[in-house]
Amino acid sequence: xxxxxxxxxxxxxxxxxxxxxxxxxxxxxxxxxxxxxxxxxxxxxxxxxxxxxxxxxxxxxxxxxxxxxxxxxxxxxxxxxxxxxxxxxxxxxxxxxxxxxxxxxxxxxxxxxxxxxxxxxxxxxxxxxxxxxxxxxxxxxxxxxxxxxxxxxxxxxxxxxxxxxxxxxxxxxxxxxxxxxxxxxxxxxxxxxxxxxx
Numbered sequence: 001x002x003x004x005x006x007x008x009x010x011x012x013x014x015x016x017x018x019x020x021x022x023x024x025x026x027x028x029x030x031x032x033x034x035x036x037x038x039x040x041x042x043x044x045x046x047x048x049x050x051x052x053x054x055x056x057x058x059x060x061x062x063x064x065x066x067x068x069x070x071x072x073x074x075x076x077x078x079x080x081x082x083x084x085x086x087x088x089x090x091x092x093x094x095x096x097x098x099x100x101x102x103x104x105x106x107x108x109x110x111x112x113x114x115x116x117x118x119x120x121x122x123x124x125x126x127x128x129x130x131x132x133x134x135x136x137x138x139x140x141x142x143x144x145x146x147x148x149x150x151x152x153x154x155x156x157x158x159x160x161x162x163x164x165x166x167x168x169x170x171x172x173x174x175x176x177x178x179x180x181x182x183x184x185x186x187x188x189x190x191x192x193x194x195x196x197x198x
Contacts, residue, residue, distance in 0.1 A: 091124025
């Protein structure tokens with residue numbers, strides 16, 4: 001049975017991302033026109049361009065992670081492009097290894113899982129994302145991990161605490177969406193690795 005709360009959350013996420021992507025695209029187009037006009041591109045323009053690129057990458061990622069999933073298929077090139085643009089200057093390196101187009105709902109779960117793993121890998125590392133026979137596995141390796149047991153317990157069905165921070169919303173949303181898809185999340189971790197499967 002589909003939870004109306006997760007459906008509504010997805011529609012809200014889609015609406016916000018849809019409404020923000022147009023003005024950000026317009027700013028980017030304006031920067032390109034400035035560049036073609038022959039005006040010198042000073043450090044200010046470079047900073048604006050970098051910020052717009054970062055905002056655009058985040059919205060593309062959030063649109064999948066928090067938006068309505070639908071029945072669309074997403075190809076590996078598109079997913080890799082989103083992850084590359086978002087994490088190209090980060091110490092975290094997600095490596096999407098699914099070679100075929102997959103359901104957007106599965107990509108949504110994987111993106112939320114990446115966000116969960118990111119909180120436990122504050123010093124960076126690598127996350128390999130694979131899909132075998134419809135089962136997904138995210139394997140993270142890092143010099144050091146920092147797993148918040150209370151947050152990770154949410155993925156196994158623990159009750160959401162009242163003081164959940166906005167930066168940790170993925171820990172509450174991922175198990176709800178997984179349940180809607182009849183999937184069970186399992187995780188394990190040690191000092192240098194984290195594995196999350198669904």
